[in-house]
Amino acid sequence: MLLARVVGNVVATQKHKSLAGQRLILCQPEGLDGKPAGAPLVAIDPLGAGMHQRVNLSSDGLTARNIVNDPRSPARYIIIGIVDEVTA
Amino acid sequence: MKLGRVIGRVTLSVACSALKGARWLIVDPCGREAVQTLANGQELSTLSKGPSPVVYDDLGGGVGDIIGYVEGAEAAAPFENPTPIDAIDAAIVDQVFYNPFES
Numbered sequence: 001m002l003l004a005r006v007v008g009n010v011v012a013t014q015k016h017k018s019l020a021g022q023r024l025i026l027c028q029p030e031g032l033d034g035k036p037a038g039a040p041l042v043a044i045d046p047l048g049a050g051m052h053q054r055v056n057l058s059s060d061g062l063t064a065r066n067i068v069n070d071p072r073s074p075a076r077y078i079i080i081g082i083v084d085e086v087t088a
Numbered sequence: 089m090k091l092g093r094v095i096g097r098v099t100l101s102v103a104c105s106a107l108k109g110a111r112w113l114i115v116d117p118c119g120r121e122a123v124q125t126l127a128n129g130q131e132l133s134t135l136s137k138g139p140s141p142v143v144y145d146d147l148g149g150g151v152g153d154i155i156g157y158v159e160g161a162e163a164a165a166p167f168e169n170p171t172p173i174d175a176i177d178a179a180i181v182d183q184v185f186y187n188p189f190e191s
């Protein structure tokens with residue numbers, strides 16, 4: 001799982017049928033210091049995270065397939081939590 | 089999904105039987121700068137560093153398109169039979185909204 005920040009969203013008309021109706025948001029993985037790390041990822045957002053909120057991003061395909069309710073979906077990254085606080 | 093720009097296509101003369109007739113795209117992965125360029129509505133001109141993955145495509149992406157591709161075991165999930173696929177085109181992106189966070 002990754003700590004990430006919501007930095008935008010993506011519009012796609014032509015997509016795998018399992019992604020129809022899903023919110024596709026752009027997440028920037030971050031280090032503990034809040035600095036961006038690596039390239040932004042497109043994730044499915046079943047929780048309705050807001051712009052610039054910190055989120056917990058899971059790369060578990062099985063969970064993603066359950067959430068989009070299609071056992072043949074290529075969905076992978078999915079938001080599984082909205083972060084309140086990070087202590088280290 | 090990761091974002092990438094289609095920069096070419098691959099055709100195979102001999103392929104494993106599960107992959108006959110498949111369409112393959114060469115993709116240049118989009119980093120932060122590339123996503124910012126896309127969100128500004130500009131064309132990407134430079135290639136990113138690192139390798140360019142070959143992605144299975146059944147949506148009909150073409151050279152110049154921005155796609156969302158999935159890497160890893162999940163890429164083979166849409167297939168009924170075991171398929172040796174590692175990356176798949178899951179969405180053809182029309183528009184990217186990007187507003188990086190500045191602390």
